[in-house]
Amino acid sequence: MICPIxxxxxxxxxxxxxxxxxxxxxxxxxxxxxxxxxxxxxVVGEKEPTRLKIKVRRDNLFTKVxxxxxxxxxxxxxxxSIEPGPASQAFVTNLEGILRRIEDIVRIxxxxxxxxxxxxxxxxxxxxxxxxxxxxxEELTLVLEDPFGNSLIISDECFKERISEEEAKNLKTxxxxxxxxxxxxxx
Numbered sequence: 001m002i003c004p005i006x007x008x009x010x011x012x013x014x015x016x017x018x019x020x021x022x023x024x025x026x027x028x029x030x031x032x033x034x035x036x037x038x039x040x041x042x043v044v045g046e047k048e049p050t051r052l053k054i055k056v057r058r059d060n061l062f063t064k065v066x067x068x069x070x071x072x073x074x075x076x077x078x079x080x081s082i083e084p085g086p087a088s089q090a091f092v093t094n095l096e097g098i099l100r101r102i103e104d105i106v107r108i109x110x111x112x113x114x115x116x117x118x119x120x121x122x123x124x125x126x127x128x129x130x131x132x133x134x135x136x137x138e139e140l141t142l143v144l145e146d147p148f149g150n151s152l153i154i155s156d157e158c159f160k161e162r163i164s165e166e167e168a169k170n171l172k173t174x175x176x177x178x179x180x181x182x183x184x185x186x187x
Contacts, residue, residue, distance in 0.1 A: 003032040010036075016044065040069050041090040047149025049168035053159045054095070058136030060157065061096035065142075068150035070173040073098060074143040078126050083172045095142060099130050106130075147171045 001010045013029040024044040031037040054063065056075075067073060068090045073082040080102055093101075106123045113119035132138035144151050147168035 001030070003034060003036050005036040006032060006034040008032055008034065038087065039089050041066075041150070049147045049163045049165070049171075050145070050149045050151070051161050051163045051167075052144040052146075052151065052153045053161075054142050054153050054155060054157055056095050056099070056133055056140045056142050058134065060155065061099075061134065062094045063157075064092065064094055064154040065098060065144065066090070066092050066152045066154070067144065068146055068148065070148045070171075071144055071146045071151035072171055074145070075102070075140050076143065077140050078102075078129055080126065085172070096134065098142065099134060099140075103127060103130055145171055147173055 001012060002008065003010050009032075011031050013027075015027050017025050017027060019025050025041050026044055027039075027041050029037070029039045054060070069088045070084055072084065074080065082102070082105075106126050110120055110123040113123070129138055129140065133140050142153075144153060145163060145167075147163075
């Protein structure tokens with residue numbers, strides 16, 4: 001398999017792991033000496049499309065979150081959505097980690113829009129609400145939707161529901177299939 005950036009051979013790592021809450025997971029990592037990389041975790045087997053919801057508070061900021069390459073994260077109170085794109089990578093973090101990722105993105109958006117006072121004020125408001133949540137003054141709702149059911153929030157406080165096929169079709173999934181056709185998965 002060759003690198004889509006520089007055309008050199010890619011290093012491919014494929015492994016399976018038994019993970020609590022997930023059964024068996026297929027982990028793939030593709031990298032090149034030019035710096036290109038792509039990682040994915042795929043739950044082996046069929047899962048239902050899911051929507052996970054949790055209130056984010058100071059006392060649960062360390063709650064683990066596993067976002068697959070197909071997971072969409074939303075925080076409705078902030079009007080924030082993080083949708084998977086073609087280079088989407090799976091990650092494991094906690095609720096605070098997601099808030100910090102959003103902070104980083106909002107700070108970049110502020111710099112890009114520094115001449116637009118309305119957008120800067122909106123960014124400042126989002127940053128303020130995130131900090132108030134971390135400080136225990138506010139609560140936010142985190143929604144994690146996955147059309148393949150491969151994302152997870154590990155908490156008894158998490159509400160999980162199946163989403164309809166129609167809702168699942170409307171979610172972005174990223175384009176992980178571009179990396180999979182020529183990989184022979186042997187476990």
